[in-house]
Amino acid sequence: xxxxxxxxxxxxxxxxxxxxxxxxxxxxxxxxxxxxxxxxxxxxxxxxxxxxxxxxxxxxxxxxxxxxxxxxxxxxxxxxxxxxxxxxxxxxxxxxxxxxxxxxxxxxxxxxxxxxxxxxxxxxxxxxxxxxxxxxxxxxxxxxxxxxxxxxxxxxxx
Amino acid sequence: xxxxxxxxxxxxxxxxxxxxxxxxxxxxxxxxxxxxxxxxxxxxxxxxxxxxxxxxxxxxxxxxxxxxxxxxxxxxxxxxxxxxxxxxxxxxxxxxxxxxxxxxxxxxxxxxxxxxxxxxxxxxxxxxxxxxxxxxxxxxxxxxxxxxxxxxxxxxxx
DNA sequence: TGTTAGTTAGCATGACTTGCAAATTAGAAA
DNA sequence: TTTCTAATTTGCAAGTCATGCTAACTAACA
Ligand SMILES: [Mn+2]
Ligand SMILES: [Mn+2]
Ligand SMILES: [Zn+2]
Ligand SMILES: [Zn+2]
Numbered sequence: 001x002x003x004x005x006x007x008x009x010x011x012x013x014x015x016x017x018x019x020x021x022x023x024x025x026x027x028x029x030x031x032x033x034x035x036x037x038x039x040x041x042x043x044x045x046x047x048x049x050x051x052x053x054x055x056x057x058x059x060x061x062x063x064x065x066x067x068x069x070x071x072x073x074x075x076x077x078x079x080x081x082x083x084x085x086x087x088x089x090x091x092x093x094x095x096x097x098x099x100x101x102x103x104x105x106x107x108x109x110x111x112x113x114x115x116x117x118x119x120x121x122x123x124x125x126x127x128x129x130x131x132x133x134x135x136x137x138x139x140x141x142x143x144x145x146x147x148x149x150x151x152x153x154x155x156x157x158x
Numbered sequence: 159x160x161x162x163x164x165x166x167x168x169x170x171x172x173x174x175x176x177x178x179x180x181x182x183x184x185x186x187x188x189x190x191x192x193x194x195x196x197x198x199x200x201x202x203x204x205x206x207x208x209x210x211x212x213x214x215x216x217x218x219x220x221x222x223x224x225x226x227x228x229x230x231x232x233x234x235x236x237x238x239x240x241x242x243x244x245x246x247x248x249x250x251x252x253x254x255x256x257x258x259x260x261x262x263x264x265x266x267x268x269x270x271x272x273x274x275x276x277x278x279x280x281x282x283x284x285x286x287x288x289x290x291x292x293x294x295x296x297x298x299x300x301x302x303x304x305x306x307x308x309x310x311x312x313x314x315x316x
Numbered sequence: 317t318g319t320t321a322g323t324t325a326g327c328a329t330g331a332c333t334t335g336c337a338a339a340t341t342a343g344a345a346a
Numbered sequence: 347t348t349t350c351t352a353a354t355t356t357g358c359a360a361g362t363c364a365t366g367c368t369a370a371c372t373a374a375c376a
Contacts, residue, residue, distance in 0.1 A: 017342050017353055039332085053356050058333065074234035076283070079332060092277050101277070118291025119250050119259070125234070127283045133276025175322055175373050196364085211325045216364065237363060317376105324371070333361080340355070346348085 001069045001084030004030055010067070024049055025060050029070065029084045035091070035100040037079040075100065075127055090126040096135035103128060159227045159242030162188055168225070182207055183218050187228065187242045193249070193258040195237040233258065233285055250286040254293035261286060 002010070004026035008018055024045055034040075038061055042054045061082050064070045073081040075093045081100060090103045105126070160168070162184035166176055182203055192198075196219055200212045219240050222228045231239040233251045239258060248261045263284070 012343095015343090015353085019342070019354065021355070037332095051356090055334090055357075056355055059355080062334095074232070076232035092279070094277075095280070103277075118294060119252075119261075119286065120288045120294050121250070121286045122253075122288040123286070125283075125285045125287070128277070128279045128281070129283070130278045130280040136276060136278050170374095173322080173374090177323065177373070179324070209325085213326075213365090214324055217324080220365095319376085320372100320374095322371105322373080325369095327367090329366070330364085332363095335360070336358090338356090340353105341351100342353080343351095345350080 001029055001064070001086065007069065016063075020049065021045075021052055021056050022060055024052070025057065025064075029064070029082070032084055033102065035073055035081040035083050037081055039079060041082070073100065074125070090128065092128040092130070092132070094132035094135055095129055096131045099132055101132065159187055159222070159244065165227065174221075178207065179203075179210055179214050180218055182210070183215065183222075187222070187240070190242055191260065193231055193239040193241050195239055197237060199240070231258065232283070248284040248286065250288070250290070252290035252293055253287055254289045257290055259290060 001007070004023065007026045008023070011018055011022070025041065028041055028044060036044075038054065038057045041061075042052070042057045045052050045057065061070070065072055065082070068086065070082050070084045071086055073083050073091055075081060075091070078098075085102065090105055092101045092103045093099075094101075159165070162181065165184045166181070169176055169180070183199065186199055186202060194202075196212065196215045199219070200210070200215045203210050203215065219228070223230055223240070226244065228240050228242045229244060231241050231249055233239060233249070236256075243260065248263055250259045250261045251257075252259075
């Protein structure tokens with residue numbers, strides 16, 4: 001994603017208003033590597049701008065995504081994560097703490113879906129799952145990421 | 159996924175009842191390569207067994223998943239897809255017709271997340287997107303897969 | 317055939333998003 | 347600076363997908 005200043009320029013050119021809500025989000029997202037959810041951004045934004053609407057967060061995130069200023073990262077479970085880092089990279093999701101880390105697949109050559117099958121691949125999404133370094137060592141801390149609650153219901157610890 | 163007969167055996171051993179609902183699903187899922195949603199299975203099942211509950215479909219699918227008899231395929235958008243094919247393979251999702259096809263990555267060597275970062279990768283999910291052979295040629299048929307409706311709202315065709 | 321633990325069916329509830337319309341406001345013109 | 351208006355923000359309803367809960371039901375076995 002571009003800098004808040006650059007984005008302001010882009011918005012002006014498209015006769016989109018430079019509202020304080022938008023500017024705040026530009027700032028919160030710039031260089032943000034936490035892969036936040038709309039909800040988490042809402043909480044943070046609310047501190048600096050009490051009263052801002054969650055609806056507006058979704059709205060703005062959607063606009064930025066449409067403008068290719070950020071990408072949506074779908075990790076299967078839970079809310080969509082937003083990523084201002086548009087460079088080609090993949091993600092590692094920690095099943096323990098829920099954190100998402102960027103992963104650059106330098107080694108693995110470009111994947112190719114069998115074009116022989118007639119598929120026109122436009123996008124490839126890769127998500128690694130496991131436990132991050134911190135969660136790996138030490139405590140078996142409480143699981144944050146809920147993996148299909150129901151599917152584990154039967155494990156009744158009696 | 160194993161055959162309906164084999165599954166019956168497994169269920170008996172685990173003192174799980176062999177209900178007609180379960181048997182029906184065993185049959186509908188066996189060798190099913192359509193990557194159905196719970197809803198689509200429900201519709202088909204309803205024809206052979208009017209009155210069957212969608213809740214039961216979800217319930218049974220969850221159990222089978224827990225038993226590693228089928229896997230959940232998350233394509234980001236829409237409902238979860240269920241896949242009785244447990245062999246290691248990836249998926250291609252057609253953005254035009256929504257169909258999901260199996261893809262065997264023979265060429266691409268095993269991906270590895272930088273273990274140097276201390277990540278313990280347990281699972282890798284890969285989803286290819288694009289247009290399938292049929293949708294690629296001929297008509298630019300109506301899009302079935304809805305990609306973030308809101309994000310395209312602004313494209314007002316006036 | 318009776319007994320009972322395992323299942324099903326319905327409906328409520330929850331998580332995450334989007335639709336909608338009234339109220340508000342940024343930005344340009346007067 | 348005041349006025350004007352199209353763009354935006356809000357709050358709330360509604361939608362989609364999935365799970366929680368529990369009364370009614372039944373497969374399986376003695
Ligand atoms: Mn990222
Ligand atoms: Mn498959
Ligand atoms: Zn972690
Ligand atoms: Zn297609």
